[in-house]
Amino acid sequence: MTPQALDLPVPAAIPRLDLFGDGFVRDPYPWLDTLRTDAPVHRDPGTGLWLVSRYEDIRRVLLDPAAFHPDNAQHAVTPLPVGVLRVLAGAGFRLPPALANNGTESHHGLRRVVTRFFHAKRVAAAVPAIERIASELLDAAQERLDGNGSCDLFESYAQILPCRVLMELLGIDGIDPATLVRWSDASLELFWGRPTPERQLELAVLVGEFHQWLTATVSTAPQPPGSFLEALTRHLLPDGRPLDVATAVGACFFVFIAGQSTTGQLISTTLHRALAEPGVWARAGDEQDLAEAWVEEVLRREPPVTTWRRVAAERVTLGGVDVPAGAHLLLMLMGSGSDPEVFDAPDQMCPHRANARHHLAFGVGRHRCPGASLARTEAAVALRAAARRLPNARIAPPDEQPPILGLLSFRAPQSVRVTT
Incomplete structure (x- = not known):
């Protein structure tokens, strides 16, 4: 397994990631930026989900329903x-x-x-x-x-x-x-x-x-x-x-x-x-x-809709990381909209930006909203x-x-x- 698949290195200024924690909920952007830069495909130990953060990786997953199934999209996150x-x-x-x-x-x-x-x-x-x-x-x-x-x-x-x-x-x-x-x-x-x-x-x-x-x-x-x-x-x-x-x-x-x-x-x-x-x-x-x-x-x-889920149908390399078959992926849709590889000045609200509709807020492909x-x-x-x-x-x-x-x-x- 490549190093990126290990737990995300925690910068001193940012607390350990808790997807439900008040710090992440109130201001997720520092974490989303760090994930995208340092660990674009990262297994979250708290949920067992594989967080996918880069725009192109998320788009690839959504456009390949044969390799990434939607079966878990409505599963309960917290066991019932x-x-x-x-x-x-x-x-x-x-x-x-x-x-x-x-x-x-x-x-x-x-x-x-x-x-x-x-x-x-x-x-x-x-x-x-x-x-x-x-x-x-x-x-x-x-x-x-x-x-x-x-x-x-x-x-x-x-x-x-x-x-x-x-x-x-x-x-x-x-x-x-x-x-x-x-x-x-x-x-x-x-x-x-x-x-x-x-x-x-x-x-x-x-x-x-x-x-x-x-x-x-x-x-x-x-x-x-x-x-x-x-x-x-x-x-x-x-x-x-x-x-x-x-x-x-x-x-x-x-x-x-x-x-x-x-x-x-x-x-x-x-x-x-x-x-x-x-x-x-x-x-x-x-x-x-x-x-x-x-x-x-x-x-x-x-x-x-900040994230969405998929299941890897088979072992796959995604973002340079080997993801096992059956892995449950969490696509960080919110973070993808701030990917500087796609959007200039992503932290600024710029109405009428040329590629505004390139975001993935509604998904893409056969399951687009x-x-x-x-x-x-x-x-x-x-x-x-x-x-x-x-x-x-x-x-x-x-x-x-x-x-x-x-x-x-x-x-x-x-x-x-x-x-x-």
């Missing part, structure tokens, strides 16, 4: 105790290969069903609805600001906007958006977090409720004509069999989490960074294309609408350093409290 497994089993919880975790021949057809509902033309047609929902939520935010002197744009705006948009696009009603957000966030924490056993039990109950609701929703017949759920129920697998309910639920599980939680995290980061960067908020409401360009820089530098266009559009609309409605908004103390969501693959401010 027997009690938690019983709760999930009691709810009928299963996640068969569907989208992010699907390396089989059924993936292409399922992905095509999803992309039909999130392609660029459909998203462009949805902009008036996104703007309407944003305006309604900002009305309520303005009332809170007027009444209390401050308002948290994370919980009242960034979290709820993508959930309501997704419900309209997919024809979902009869449920409170806050409930869907709570279920989605619980799923992220259970499968990508490091919760205590007691917290795992609490989360398992919520995830079980989410799965049961999805199962009942998918199983309801008939589905509205032309709806996403109707398209799923009509979909045929490669062998000609109708799509089974469990796989349809697995696809919905991924779509709902990506369409709600991760998009909400992107909006949260976009708003917070725009408020913190001198001059951006004041211009974002009216300067043409600035909101879109700002979102792209956030995706490059501080994406909501099918909701990328929707996420980009929602975040840009959210920023532009908020900057216009609240032109004098500024970050309210102590949210200059807000609490940060620190899951293995997801990171974002959990509060964007503003005052005027």
